[in-house]
Amino acid sequence: MNQDIRIDIARAKSAAVGQPHGITPAEFDEIEPHIAEAHAILCKERENKAYGFWDLYKDEAAFQSVENAAADFLNRGYENLVILGIGGSALGTTALTTALLPPFYNLMTRRRRKNHPRIFVMDNIDPVTFRTMMRLCSPEKTLYNVISKSGGTAETMSQLMIVVEMIEKKVGAEAMAEHVVVTSNPRSDDAPPSHLHPVADQYKLTEFTVPLNVGGRFSVFSPVGMFPAAMLGMDIDGIREGCAAMDQRCATSDLKENPAYLRAAVQYLMDTAKDKNISVMMPYADSLRDVADWYRQLWAESLGKRWSLDGEEVYTGQTPVKALGATDQHSQIQLYREGPNDKIINILEVRKFDTNLRIPDTLGSIKSLDYLRGSTMNKLMAAELRGTMDALKLSKRPVSRIVLPRINGHTVAQLLYMLEVETAMAGRLYNVNTFDQPGVEEGKQIARRLMGGQG
Amino acid sequence: MNQDIRIDIARAKSAAVGQPHGITPAEFDEIEPHIAEAHAILCKERENKAYGFWDLYKDEAAFQSVENAAADFLNRGYENLVILGIGGSALGTTALTTALLPPFYNLMTRRRRKNHPRIFVMDNIDPVTFRTMMRLCSPEKTLYNVISKSGGTAETMSQLMIVVEMIEKKVGAEAMAEHVVVTSNPRSDDAPPSHLHPVADQYKLTEFTVPLNVGGRFSVFSPVGMFPAAMLGMDIDGIREGCAAMDQRCATSDLKENPAYLRAAVQYLMDTAKDKNISVMMPYADSLRDVADWYRQLWAESLGKRWSLDGEEVYTGQTPVKALGATDQHSQIQLYREGPNDKIINILEVRKFDTNLRIPDTLGSIKSLDYLRGSTMNKLMAAELRGTMDALKLSKRPVSRIVLPRINGHTVAQLLYMLEVETAMAGRLYNVNTFDQPGVEEGKQIARRLMGGQG
Numbered sequence: 069m070n071q072d073i074r075i076d077i078a079r080a081k082s083a084a085v086g087q088p089h090g091i092t093p094a095e096f097d098e099i100e101p102h103i104a105e106a107h108a109i110l111c112k113e114r115e116n117k118a119y120g121f122w123d124l125y126k127d128e129a130a131f132q133s134v135e136n137a138a139a140d141f142l143n144r145g146y147e148n149l150v151i152l153g154i155g156g157s158a159l160g161t162t163a164l165t166t167a168l169l170p171p172f173y174n175l176m177t178r179r180r181r182k183n184h185p186r187i188f189v190m191d192n193i194d195p196v197t198f199r200t201m202m203r204l205c206s207p208e209k210t211l212y213n214v215i216s217k218s219g220g221t222a223e224t225m226s227q228l229m230i231v232v233e234m235i236e237k238k239v240g241a242e243a244m245a246e247h248v249v250v251t252s253n254p255r256s257d258d259a260p261p262s263h264l265h266p267v268a269d270q271y272k273l274t275e276f277t278v279p280l281n282v283g284g285r286f287s288v289f290s291p292v293g294m295f296p297a298a299m300l301g302m303d304i305d306g307i308r309e310g311c312a313a314m315d316q317r318c319a320t321s322d323l324k325e326n327p328a329y330l331r332a333a334v335q336y337l338m339d340t341a342k343d344k345n346i347s348v349m350m351p352y353a354d355s356l357r358d359v360a361d362w363y364r365q366l367w368a369e370s371l372g373k374r375w376s377l378d379g380e381e382v383y384t385g386q387t388p389v390k391a392l393g394a395t396d397q398h399s400q401i402q403l404y405r406e407g408p409n410d411k412i413i414n415i416l417e418v419r420k421f422d423t424n425l426r427i428p429d430t431l432g433s434i435k436s437l438d439y440l441r442g443s444t445m446n447k448l449m450a451a452e453l454r455g456t457m458d459a460l461k462l463s464k465r466p467v468s469r470i471v472l473p474r475i476n477g478h479t480v481a482q483l484l485y486m487l488e489v490e491t492a493m494a495g496r497l498y499n500v501n502t503f504d505q506p507g508v509e510e511g512k513q514i515a516r517r518l519m520g521g522q523g
Numbered sequence: 524m525n526q527d528i529r530i531d532i533a534r535a536k537s538a539a540v541g542q543p544h545g546i547t548p549a550e551f552d553e554i555e556p557h558i559a560e561a562h563a564i565l566c567k568e569r570e571n572k573a574y575g576f577w578d579l580y581k582d583e584a585a586f587q588s589v590e591n592a593a594a595d596f597l598n599r600g601y602e603n604l605v606i607l608g609i610g611g612s613a614l615g616t617t618a619l620t621t622a623l624l625p626p627f628y629n630l631m632t633r634r635r636r637k638n639h640p641r642i643f644v645m646d647n648i649d650p651v652t653f654r655t656m657m658r659l660c661s662p663e664k665t666l667y668n669v670i671s672k673s674g675g676t677a678e679t680m681s682q683l684m685i686v687v688e689m690i691e692k693k694v695g696a697e698a699m700a701e702h703v704v705v706t707s708n709p710r711s712d713d714a715p716p717s718h719l720h721p722v723a724d725q726y727k728l729t730e731f732t733v734p735l736n737v738g739g740r741f742s743v744f745s746p747v748g749m750f751p752a753a754m755l756g757m758d759i760d761g762i763r764e765g766c767a768a769m770d771q772r773c774a775t776s777d778l779k780e781n782p783a784y785l786r787a788a789v790q791y792l793m794d795t796a797k798d799k800n801i802s803v804m805m806p807y808a809d810s811l812r813d814v815a816d817w818y819r820q821l822w823a824e825s826l827g828k829r830w831s832l833d834g835e836e837v838y839t840g841q842t843p844v845k846a847l848g849a850t851d852q853h854s855q856i857q858l859y860r861e862g863p864n865d866k867i868i869n870i871l872e873v874r875k876f877d878t879n880l881r882i883p884d885t886l887g888s889i890k891s892l893d894y895l896r897g898s899t900m901n902k903l904m905a906a907e908l909r910g911t912m913d914a915l916k917l918s919k920r921p922v923s924r925i926v927l928p929r930i931n932g933h934t935v936a937q938l939l940y941m942l943e944v945e946t947a948m949a950g951r952l953y954n955v956n957t958f959d960q961p962g963v964e965e966g967k968q969i970a971r972r973l974m975g976g977q978g
Contacts, residue, residue: 155853171652172659175629192850193907194809195880195900197626204627219889223849226882226895226903233883266888284853345865346801346842354649365854372858385862387801389844394678395647397966398610398739399820403827405962407840410800425650427681428688433721434674439976440681445650448681448974452648455970462965507860510917511852515910519903521894 071473072313073482075327079457079467080334080412089409089464091337099333099497100323106496107321107329119503120279121286121488125311125481130276131304134291137249137274138298141211142184144246148205149185149299152227153215153292155365156284157251158191160293160484163362165189167355167480168302184301185211193223198230207231207238207247211299215251215292217278219263222515228267244271251276251291283503285366286488289481303477310481318489328489334468335490336497338412339386344466347386348404351416352393352453355475359416360390363487370491373500374507384498394452401456405463413460413467416483417453420474421446526928527768528937530782534912534922535789535867544864544919546792554788554952555778561951562776562784574958575734576741576943580766580936585731586759589746592704592729593753596666597639599701603660604640604754607682608670608747610820611739612706613646615748615939618817620644622810622935623757639756640666648678653685662686662693662702666754670706670747672733674718677970683722699726706731706746738958740821741943744936758932765936773944783944789923790945791952793867794841799921802841803859806871807848807908810930814871815845818942825946828955829962839953849907856911860918868915868922871938872908875929876901 082090114122124130151161165187170176174186188201212231216224228248235247252262254277268275276291287293289311298304318328338344347367349360372385391400393415404411425445431437440448460467472479495502516522537545569577579585606616620642625631629641643656667686671679683703690702707717709732723730731746742748744766753759773783793799802822804815827840846855848870859866880900886892895903915922927934950957971977 154850158850159854171649171655172629174627175659192809192847193900193904194626195876195878195904197809198900199878199880200626204630220891222895222903223853223907225886225889225892226900229882229885229892229895230880230900232885236885263889263891267886270888345863354647354652368855368858368862372860372862374861383861383863385858387842387844387858387862387866389842392647395609395613397963398678399614400823401966402960402962403823403840403842405827405965406829406838407823407827407842408800408838411842421650423650423654425654425685427684430684430687430691431680431722433725434680434718436675436718437680437684439971439974440677440684443974445648445653445681445685448677448970449648449650451970451973452678452966454973455966455968458969459962459966463962505857507857507914507918508852510860511856511907511910511914513910514913515903515906516894518906518909519894519898521891 069473071478073473073479073486074471075330076469076471077330077334079461079469080338084461085464085466089342089466091334091342095337095341096323096333099337102497103323103329103333103493104321106493109496110492117281119492120281121289122315124282124289125308125315130291131294131308134276134295134298135304138295141299145183146185146211147209148211149187149296150201150205150210150212151189151215151296152212152224152231154191154221154223156287157215157224157292158189159362159365160288161296162189162191163358163484164288164293164297164302164480165300166358167475168477169300171354182301185299187296187300190227193226198227202234207235210247211249212247213249213251213295214264216264217253217262217284218260219252219265219267222512225263241271245273249274249276249295251278251295253277254280285369288362288484306477307481310478311485313478314482314485318486328486329493331468331486332490332493332497335386335412336494338466342466344410344412345386346389346411348389348391348411348413349416350391350393350396350413352449353416353418353421353475354392356416356418357390357392359480359483362484364388364390366487366491369505370495370502371498371500372507373498376499377501378499382500384500393456394449397452397456401459404465405459409465411465413465415453415457415467415469417469417471418475419471422475524928526933528928528934528941529926530785531924531926532785532789534916534924535793539916540919540921544797544921546789546797550792550796551778551788554792557952558778558784558788558948559776561948564951565947572736574741574947575736576744577770579737579744580763580770585746586749586763589731589750589753590759593750596754600638601640601666602664603666604642604751605656605660605665605667606644606670606751607667607679607686609646609676609678611742612670612679612747613644614817614820615743616751617644617646618813618939619743619748619752619757619935620755621813622930623932624755626809637756640754642751642755645682648681653682657689662690665702666704667702668704668706668750669719671719672708672717672739673715674707674720674722677967680718696726700728704729704731704750706733706750708732709735740824743817743939761932762936765933766940768933769937769940773941783941784948786923786941787945787948787952790841790867791949793921797921799865799867800841801844801866803844803846803866803868804871805846805848805851805868807904808871808873808876808930809847811871811873812845812847814935814938817939819843819845821942821946824960825950825957826953826955827962828953831954832956833954837955839955848911849904852907852911856914859920860914864920866920868920870908870912870922870924872924872926873930874926877930
């Protein structure tokens with residue numbers, strides 16, 4: 069079966085939604101040389117290893133270490149895997165978990181989970197949530213994966229300080245290595261040392277590293293996302309093959325062939341030429357809900373920039389919004405159709421769900437439900453998607469669609485990889501530094517001073 | 524203890540964030556007569572019972588019937604409560620559940636749940652999710668509450684058709700009344716009949732009604748939200764008192780005294796005079812996450828309108844966005860600070876969490892963490908909130924803050940009630956019909972035709 073995901077931007081064109089809301093053939097023509105130019109720069113950056121996300125899936129050593137460690141830990145039968153991490157250290161795992169594990173996974177019996185642990189991604193410092201997690205996950209049966217490149221992230225490190233005390237008290241400090249795994253910067257002379265290194269030394273913890281040239285939001289295919297994936301029994305080979313397949317499709321600068329570049333061009337033109345400062349991602353599948361959340365960080369943090377690469381003050385960046393079909397038809401579609409035409413709506417479609425759910429011939433007294441009888445929930449979902457797409461078109465609202473043949477490691481990896489390449493290209497089109505985040509420092513410093521530390 | 528929630532709009536003023544991003548004293552002066560005028564109309568509409576959301580909390584009969592039925596069903600010891608509903612039939616219950624039940628509630632033992640059932644809000648038609656819910660919730664131990672005013676909602680009715688078949692097969696049709704409860708339109712000559720009425724008659728089901736003058740997105744304090752609340756052991760009296768307290772505060776047209784009107788004025792001016800077409804709601808508490816989602820429907824569907832009340836084509840409506848502090852500091856704050864200044868950011872603060880979580884003196888080798896030692900996660904959360912507010916101010920980004928003294932039925936009800944009144948006032952300022960949603964019909968009709976039904 070062809071597993072390729074497919075891009076459809078027909079309804080973002082002027083031919084579909086008219087002017088000024090759709091992109092004209094001339095606008096596509098104009099942007100092509102910019103794409104080609106940016107492609108050359110991105111290829112150079114990849115070659116020079118300025119940025120490393122493109123090649124994570126090829127890192128045999130990293131995958132070996134992750135898979136070996138996971139096999140070892142799985143043998144010990146943990147009931148819980150708890151991620152201590154925030155932002156890019158958490159969002160990838162949450163996206164993969166929601167996409168690739170069954171719904172209500174943590175409620176399932178151990179047998180249904182095939183002996184894999186439950187998963188808790190602790191990406192906040194709400195004291196009620198954290199305390200409740202501690203009650204639910206007895207430390208004897210729990211493996212904690214702390215993820216912070218620098219080991220200086222206040223939220224994550226405060227979580228770790230609490231967890232270490234609990235393990236010392238309830239299991240014993242000598243057992244720390246059986247309960248805590250570290251993911252941080254590599255140990256090398258070029259790398260800024262991670263505060264987690266001395267901790268790992270002290271307790272002899274298993275360590276994974278994130279390459280220095282990979283930022284948090286581009287790290288899902290590094291051990292940041294892959295160790296949890298392996299612990300949860302995800303199809304790592306399928307994930308790597310999905311990355312490889314998409315990498316290959318993204319090798320060309322030809323807009324008609326490269327799905328990531330085509331999407332980048334559409335998103336960029338929508339924002340800068342069509343006044344769509346909002347980009348909605350609306351999957352019609354519960355399992356892709358958190359992919360939309362992961363993309364939200366990728367898109368916002370990469371492109372929301374004050375300064376251009378030329379030092380001009382530009383204040384760029386579309387605001388990413390997540391929505392969920394069919395649910396949000398009953399919440400957001402009124403606005404999307406009748407509010408200001410200020411959005412590009414990205415619809416994620418899944419052609420085949422893992423189950424078929426028949427709508428039976430019950431409630432016979434209601435004649436007006438005849439059209440549902442004998443059909444399936446699957447067909448209803450597809451019809452709702454189509455109905456919404458058509459209704460949006462009637463209102464001249466541009467839509468860009470991504471079609472996944474089905475949901476598995478291969479297709480979801482294609483999707484994430486494509487969105488990463490799309491973001492890298494978009495950063496070039498906006499002419500900003502895609503890979504930094506200078507705007508988050510000041511708030512952290514103020515918080516640190518308020519806590520009595522140095523700013 | 525004073526339980527009043529508090530509004531702080533100082534950082535949305537020009538004195539704080541300058542011009543053109545902050546609201547000037549002159550702009551507040553100018554809007555005051557419009558508020559007074561709108562207030563008079565809203566009072567008249569309330570008096571005439573054109574819209575009923577204001578007075579739901581006073582409906583003694585409705586609360587009696589809900590509480591009696593819940594007591595009766597609770598005696599029978601259900602393991603699961605499953606809501607079949609979408610949009611306004613689901614979002615209120617999800618908001619209350621996340622706010623007022625412990626985190627990871629469904630994972631808790633029955634004892635910790637104080638014998639209340641687990642809760643599943645089925646607000647989508649994803650076949651994988653629905654089938655998995657059916658596996659997890661054995662029908663013998665499950666109470667289903669189907670919620671649809673008309674009984675014609677395709678998503679909800681297809682769910683019900685499936686559930687009814689399962690109950691017939693596994694428990695028996697004669698036991699339907701022990702497993703299905705209906706919430707729909709009242710039976711009266713003025714009301715359009717609900718398709719759920721003959722179903723209720725056939726199986727002799729317990730029925731609750733939503734007053735005709737209350738739309739889905741304003742229905743949380745009707746049996747739509749209150750029957751699930753009672754089944755889950757929420758403090759119904761506290762909720763009603765919270766509504767009453769806020770109702771009283773909203774009785775005046777004086778902007779300085781009426782928190783809902785003040786918020787409406789700020790949001791409206793931000794959109795129409797300050798080019799903030801995006802309104803972010805960012806609670807710094809996991810428990811308020813889904814209040815932001817509930818508000819998203821309320822704000823979008825009420826104000827996203829093509830036509831004004833005078834028949835002019837206006838295409839109004841701010842796009843509501845939900846975020847979560849501190850988590851999204853590592854995802855969205857880069858954009859909020861350095862991207863386009865196109866947002867008003869509503870921060871929800873909780874002064875006192877239900878637990879204090881101390882950060883112990885561990886990881887002694889990391890000197891740079893000294894500032895965290897001996898502090899609490901609570902203080903860290905408060906510092907992060909403050910740091911973000913200050914950083915946003917440095918970037919001249921307007922912020923409007925809502926402060927809850929703590930989280931309980933009383934304060935959360937105040938919050939929801941205030942946001943409803945705010946929305947009603949905002950609709951008047953925009954001069955649109957706050958209470959309809961003409962834009963969602965066309966997509967539904969297309970979907971119905973695609974399923975072989977009549978459009």
